[in-house]
Amino acid sequence: MKKTLFLAALLGFTLSSKAQDSLMLRKFYDEALVNGQAYDNLRFLCKNIGQRLSGSAGAEKAVIWSKKLMDSYGFDKVYLQEVMVPHWVRGAKEQAYIIDGNKRIAVPIAALGMSVATPKEGITANIVEVKSLKELETLGEAAIKGKIVFFNGAFDQRFIETGHGYGAAGIQRFAGPSAAAKYGAVGAIVRSITPALDDYPHTGGTVYMDGVPKIPAAAISTLAANKLSTMLKLRKLPLIKFYFKQNCQTLPDVKSYNVIGEIKGSENPNKYITVGGHLDSWDLAEGAHDDGTGVTQSVEVLRILKVTGYKPKNSIRAVFFMNEENGHKGGIKYAEQAAANKEDHIAAIETDEGGFTPRGFSFEGVSPTFLKELNKQWKGLLEPYEADMLVAGGSGTDIGPLKETLPSIQLIGFRPDSQRYFDIHHTPNDVFENVNKRELHLGAAAITSLVYLIDQHGLRF
Amino acid sequence: MKKTLFLAALLGFTLSSKAQDSLMLRKFYDEALVNGQAYDNLRFLCKNIGQRLSGSAGAEKAVIWSKKLMDSYGFDKVYLQEVMVPHWVRGAKEQAYIIDGNKRIAVPIAALGMSVATPKEGITANIVEVKSLKELETLGEAAIKGKIVFFNGAFDQRFIETGHGYGAAGIQRFAGPSAAAKYGAVGAIVRSITPALDDYPHTGGTVYMDGVPKIPAAAISTLAANKLSTMLKLRKLPLIKFYFKQNCQTLPDVKSYNVIGEIKGSENPNKYITVGGHLDSWDLAEGAHDDGTGVTQSVEVLRILKVTGYKPKNSIRAVFFMNEENGHKGGIKYAEQAAANKEDHIAAIETDEGGFTPRGFSFEGVSPTFLKELNKQWKGLLEPYEADMLVAGGSGTDIGPLKETLPSIQLIGFRPDSQRYFDIHHTPNDVFENVNKRELHLGAAAITSLVYLIDQHGLRF
Structure with missing residues (x-):
């Protein structure tokens, strides 16, 4: 009997690393x-704080709440990292309609983030519909000057992961308004970037090019885009006009914060593994999936490590980044500070693709050899949890700047069902x-x- | 140049089977x-027909609509397969409350499928709470006689796939009421079998044992179950009573149908691959995920094969089974007829776990060798679509009886995110x-x- 126990103890000691x-x-x-707490935390963030666009009162409240939450978990260190952020406000609700002779057909619309306002009386103009930036170029100034350009490129449904469709169609929103302004357009409306067919307008940032007039830009719902497109096909163009009015403006930058919590590493306190999402959200709703789920998951990672009694070798950080949506100043600041403080970062993981069922992770800029070995070592461990898709791919906007300041870092994106x-x-x-x-x-x-796996085994494949 | 073309043509001809x-x-x-049509078909089934419990007017309408739909697609053969099905009706909406002295606290409740009614005046009795059938056994008749047994075993959240949690907790619903009746219980209420905490009661079939009195049985919402359990803990038992009244009854069996569509095989017309879900649904809603998605996917499979011009070697069938929910008479009938008609069935695939993102398929009763070879051959083909989880496991209630009548068949379950x-x-x-x-x-x-892969390559691994 004693012998068996001794053997069992021995076996215990030699429990393989995999086991x-x-x-x-x-x-x-x-x-x-x-015992997960992310869901309850998310409920509070969404329902008691709500929208939290950079510079808003909501964002300020969210910062205070986040620090308090991290403090309550008793992490080794919780602090705010100051950062100046843009302060764009939507103002009074936008209005838009299609003018068809005497008829006016209301259109669900939302100004794009960082857009300028229309004149007070709104803009009324003829419409030029294009399906791509390339089509815009071929039309040129003669067709576009004085008009509203209607970017109506559809979301390509054929991609299996919707992120690819978003990237492809998204260029219209990011770059379309300035491209149209180059040819003298007076405004730009963009088909919402979504595979869904409904009446929600999807906001999101647009980027004005230097040296080109800033024209008002807004997203309209996909159903409205289809209706407008059909009307333009059926009727003579000059009969159809579009009207929209928006009241947004960019105010002076505001002081805000990244919120950071840390469990100190027992062996390498100056080596870091960072997990983060962004605390700011667009102003139209509660920013639940974008990115309330990301921040509540990030802090949950530290909470789980702590309550399960795991003592990490390296320091583990949860970072709630500020201002991902319209400027990513928080991500830039974090990268600058990490370099300035000579922190050695092993890896950063971003969760900003929604709180859906996990499928796996994508590793930025890795070689086929890395990927093969990574899968050989860890895929089997994650397979029982159906989160074992370990692939090459992008990571996230907030952690991206770390690659500039700390080139040896491995950037990783969390990949939920898309x-x-x-x-x-x-x-x-x-x-x-x-x-x-x-x-x-x-x-x-x-x-x-x-x-945990990175902390235990590193990322040298 | 010509030479290159010739080579290209040759290469074309030798395009590998994998390619x-x-x-x-x-x-x-x-x-x-x-161009998918399943979603629009599902909208019609849910919104224009709605609930379609076996024997109901909705089920009859659904059969007519399904045949018309298949006819419209121009399959080689579309027909109805007659089957007698149970006809259980809920009657007027159930009522339930917890009686706490003078207070009455309303409880969301739904009779279990196939349950008997309470007496017209309802049942009022003391409550015995148990967390499992085993706990019930240990209490025995002395504790249970004359009482309402409250089955409050919780859904085990630790399983990664919720189907396992459903199976484990589900035994209370299937077998609990009869087990309680054996010890003289006058009624049974069951905690809804769900990982969610909310106010929906979840119905579902219960099975009465022969030789035991049939007692009224119902499900209550998880929030109500928690409240009741807390009250029982805090107060002396005799002070808390439970009241419920339900009006369900089982009417004589009704003639109904499986609906079957077929594309004839070009090489082996008498060999079949069957894809199916069930047309009937519970009566509380529209049966969207259970199992409108399954039937609309099944017919979509045939439509896709047809419009892409694929000519199958074997006959491919879509089967809309009747009466999965409370008797699975449709599945039994289909299996009997397949054997009687000496049809050779290669495989049957059931889709009855919701219309969520596909993860893969489970193969019933296969060997490790089969599984290994299956994955070697086909996993890579399904990987780009993230539906490559090919595992051993169950298939479905409707196709289950085929294994009895046609033992060489391979049964397969479609596995969406759970x-x-x-x-x-x-x-x-x-x-x-x-x-x-x-x-x-x-x-x-x-x-x-x-x-397609089974049709092309068979299932001999």
Whole structure:
């Protein structure tokens, strides 16, 4: 009997690293699924604070709440990192309609972030519909001058991950208004960038080019875009005009903060693994999936590590970045400070693609050899949790600047299921009710697992 | 130049089987994602027909609509397969409350399918709370006689796939009422089988044992179950009573139908690959995810094969099974007829776990060798579509009986993401609005792909 116990003890001591990892992952998942707090935290953020666009009172409240939350968890260090952010305000609700002779057909519209206002009386003009920036170029000034350009390139449904469709169609929103202004357009309206067909306008940032007049730019719903396009096809162009009025403006920059919580590493306190999402949101709703889920998951990672008694070798940070949506000043500031403080960053993981069921992670700029070895080592550990898609790909806007200041860092993007994200992205429908508790908590557990594996084994593949 | 063309032609002819398969899959996905009709069909089924419990007017309408739909697609053969089904009706809405002294606290309740009614005046009795059938056994007749047994075993959140949690907790609903009746209980109420905490009661079938009195049985919402449990803990038991009244009854069996559409095989017309879901639904809502998505995906598989010009070697069938929810008479009939008609069935695939993002398929009763070879051959083809989880596991209630009558058949279950399914399962919230178009269509494409691969290469691993 004693011999058996002795053998068992021996076996215990020689429990393979894989088996130990496997036990730890199960512990993280149990904690997340049974006692997870991300969902309740998200409810508070959405329902008691709500929209929190950079510079707004909501953003300020969110910063205070976030610090208090991290303090309550008793992390080794919780602090604010100051950063100046843009302060764009939407003003009174936009108005828009299609003018068809005597008829006026109301159009769901939302000014694009950072857009200028229309004149007080609004803009009324003829419309030029284009499906791409290329088509705009071929039309040139003769066709465009004095008109409103209607960017109506559709979301390509054929991509399996909707992020690819968003990237492809998104160029119209980012670059379209300035491209139209170059040819003398007086305004730009953009088909909402979404695979869904409904009446939500999707806002989102646009970027004005230097040296080109800033023209008012707004998104209209996909149903309205279809209707307008059909009307333009059926009727003679000069009979159809478009009217819109918006009241947005950019005020002076405002002081704000990234919120940072930290568990100190037991072996390498100056080596960091950062997990983050962004605390700011667009102003149309509660920023639930974008990116309330990301920040509540990030802090949950630290909470899970702490309550399961795991002592990390390296320092683990949760960062709530400010101002991802219209300027990403928080991400830039964090990268600058990390370099200035000579912090050695092993990896940064961003969660900003919604709080849906986790599928895996994408690793930025890795070689096929890295990917092969990574999968060989860790895929099997994540497979029982169905979060084992470990692929090459992008990471995130907030952590991107770290690559500039700390070139040896590995950037990683959390990859949840992408199908529903762009249905609600940047709309009044991005609310708490559209987040599923289990999906959110599974994501937190998946990220915790990856942080643990990196902390234990590094990322030298 | 000519030489190059000749070489290219040669290369074309020698395009590997894998490359051809890969091209076909892409074709199926493009068709599903760009021109898919499952979503519009589902809208009609949910909004114009609605609930369709076996024996109801809704079920009859659904049969007529389904046949018309298949006819409109011009399949080689469309027909109805007669089957007698149970006809259970809920009657007037149930009522329930907790009686706490003079207070009455309303409880969201729904009779379990196939349950008997309470007496007209309802049942009022003391409550015995148990967390499992085992706990019930240990209490025995002395504690239970004359009482209402309250089955309050919680859904185990630790399973990654919710189906496992459903199976584990589900035993209370299936077998609990009869087990309680054995010890003289006068009624049974069951905590709704769901990971969600809300006010929806989840109905679902219960099964009465022969030789035991049939007692009224109902499900209460998880929030109500928590409240009741807390009250029982805080107050002395005799002070708390429970009242419920339900008006359900089982009428004589009704003639109904499975609806079957077929594309004839070019090489083996008497070999079949069957894809199916169930046309009936519970009566509380529209049966969107359960199982409107399954039937609309099944017919979509045949439509996609047809419009992409694929000529199957074997006959491909879409089957809309009747009466999965309370008797699965449709599945039994289909299996009997397949055997009676000496049809050779290669495989049957069931889609009855919701219309969520596809993750893969589970193969019933396969060996590790089969699974290994299956993954070696096909996983890579399905990986670009993120539907490549090919595992051993269950298939479905409707196709299950085929294994009895045609033992050489391979049964396969379609595996969508499982996280949200049991939140809405069997509730008033199982409505069209909770189905995502892309997720539904990705599922149809995944199943089409598997049908194609089986048709091309068989299932001999």
